Amino acid sequence: MDDREVVRLKVDGLNSIAHLLPKARGRCGVYELAFADGQCYVGQAVDVVTRFCAHRRTWSDIMEIVFERVVRSQLDEVERDQIRRREAAGAQLRNVVHTTGRLGASELDVLLPPSEQRRWLADHQPREIRLRDRPNDSVLRHRSHHRFKRLQADPRFTDELARFVGTYLRVGMPMSELTELSYWTLSALPATNAATYPRLLTVSVHALETLYIYHEKHTPQKLHIRLNIDGAAAKSHIRTRLKLALMQPVEARNRIRPGVLGLHFTSIRSALDALTQPAIIKAARQLNLDLMRKGPALNWKTHCPDLVERVLSA
Numbered sequence: 001m002d003d004r005e006v007v008r009l010k011v012d013g014l015n016s017i018a019h020l021l022p023k024a025r026g027r028c029g030v031y032e033l034a035f036a037d038g039q040c041y042v043g044q045a046v047d048v049v050t051r052f053c054a055h056r057r058t059w060s061d062i063m064e065i066v067f068e069r070v071v072r073s074q075l076d077e078v079e080r081d082q083i084r085r086r087e088a089a090g091a092q093l094r095n096v097v098h099t100t101g102r103l104g105a106s107e108l109d110v111l112l113p114p115s116e117q118r119r120w121l122a123d124h125q126p127r128e129i130r131l132r133d134r135p136n137d138s139v140l141r142h143r144s145h146h147r148f149k150r151l152q153a154d155p156r157f158t159d160e161l162a163r164f165v166g167t168y169l170r171v172g173m174p175m176s177e178l179t180e181l182s183y184w185t186l187s188a189l190p191a192t193n194a195a196t197y198p199r200l201l202t203v204s205v206h207a208l209e210t211l212y213i214y215h216e217k218h219t220p221q222k223l224h225i226r227l228n229i230d231g232a233a234a235k236s237h238i239r240t241r242l243k244l245a246l247m248q249p250v251e252a253r254n255r256i257r258p259g260v261l262g263l264h265f266t267s268i269r270s271a272l273d274a275l276t277q278p279a280i281i282k283a284a285r286q287l288n289l290d291l292m293r294k295g296p297a298l299n300w301k302t303h304c305p306d307l308v309e310r311v312l313s314a
Contacts, residue, residue: 006068015056017065018049026069030078032086034064041094042083044075080258108183108292112175121285124278126170129312133177137305140181144304147188151307156200156223161213162314164268167275168203168211168227169312172284174292183292184210185303186311201307206291207256207298210284224264225271228252229283230290231261236279247274257291 009020021027027048033041033055045051048067056062070078086093108117151157165186169176173184184205192199192209196217203211210228215221231251248264261283265271274280297303 006066008066009064011052011065012063015053016049017052021049021067023049028072028075029068029070030075030082031068032066032082033059033062034066035059035094036061036063039092039094040086042079042086043095044070044079046072046075107296108179111178111182117174117289120174121282121289124171124281124285126167127176129170129176131177131309131312134305134308135181137181140301140303141305144188144302145306148304148306148310151188151201152310154200156221158268159314160268161200161223162311164225164272164275165201165203165211165213166311166314167272168284169308171275171281172210172288174285174289179292180308181300181303181305182296184288185297185300186308187299187302188304188307190299190302204297204299205288206294206296208254208260208287208291210288210291222266224266225268227263227265227271227274227284228260228287229263229280230286231259231283233286234261234279234283256294257287260287 007021009017011017028046029048030042030044031048031051033043035041041055043051043055048065052062052065068078083093083095169186173179176184184203187199187202187204190199190202192202192212193214197214198217198220200213200215200223202209202213208228209226212226213223214226215223231249247270250262250264252260252262254260263274263280265274275284
């Protein structure tokens with residue numbers, strides 16, 4: 001933040017900063033917390049004093065707060081800009097919303113140590129999935145089975161399509177059998193955009209659809225495939241940049257994960273070909289791992305275990 005426009009306060013040992021920021025001077029703005037381990041957190045608040053108290057209950061290692069007064073209408077914009085600047089400067093952020101990714105503390109680390117995450121991210125080879133180690137939720141299986149049976153009876157759901165989805169899970173998900181359900185889900189005939197672009201199936205990680213098969217409402221026989229990847233990772237390779245134009249890339253804007261690039265395919269063959277390209281695989285992995293590190297799957301109630309088994313055995 002610009003030192004000419006901010007207040008910088010040492011807060012180690014303080015439970016409140018009400019005495020340091022009088023209400024009459026304004027408490028609405030963007031702030032940055034500095035932690036004892038060198039990490040930081042950028043946020044916004046209409047009342048930063050109240051927000052600080054909430055953060056203190058979560059984190060005992062806050063050492064400093066830098067606060068910039070901002071009018072309410074500009075909070076989102078200034079917060080996003082500050083996060084981008086801090087990331088560009090190499091800061092390690094504890095943020096979940098707006099950040100492109102992190103390898104700081106995450107619940108995922110308990111299931112998959114950071115060293116394994118890094119090895120997986122650096123590779124691009126598909127891995128076999130140990131089906132016996134997959135989660136087994138009989139209630140969830142029963143609840144989703146009727147949608148699976150409807151999808152299975154749909155002539156558009158071919159073996160080729162099932163193999164494509166299975167390939168994506170093998171190349172795009174870290175330790176798929178361990179992270180399934182808690183961190184990624186596969187839904188059959190989800191209700192998303194049913195009135196305009198109905199889905200045949202959707203793979204979701206955290207709060208984002210990373211792969212989905214859909215059609216326009218009035219042309220149900222013409223399927224489209226959308227594959228979301230990390231834009232920066234994909235564009236870092238010259239050869240990949242040249243091929244991206246053929247995949248009709250779209251810069252996807254979403255609050256939970258900036259920098260997403262959506263690839264569009266109208267044939268399963270072209271989509272499968274994309275999943276043989278190391279740069280595309282690494283870009284898909286980068287996005288999925290970032291999302292998993294942000295938090296668990298939010299739509300786990302629509303997960304379809306039967307569909308997972310079907311695509312992995314195709």
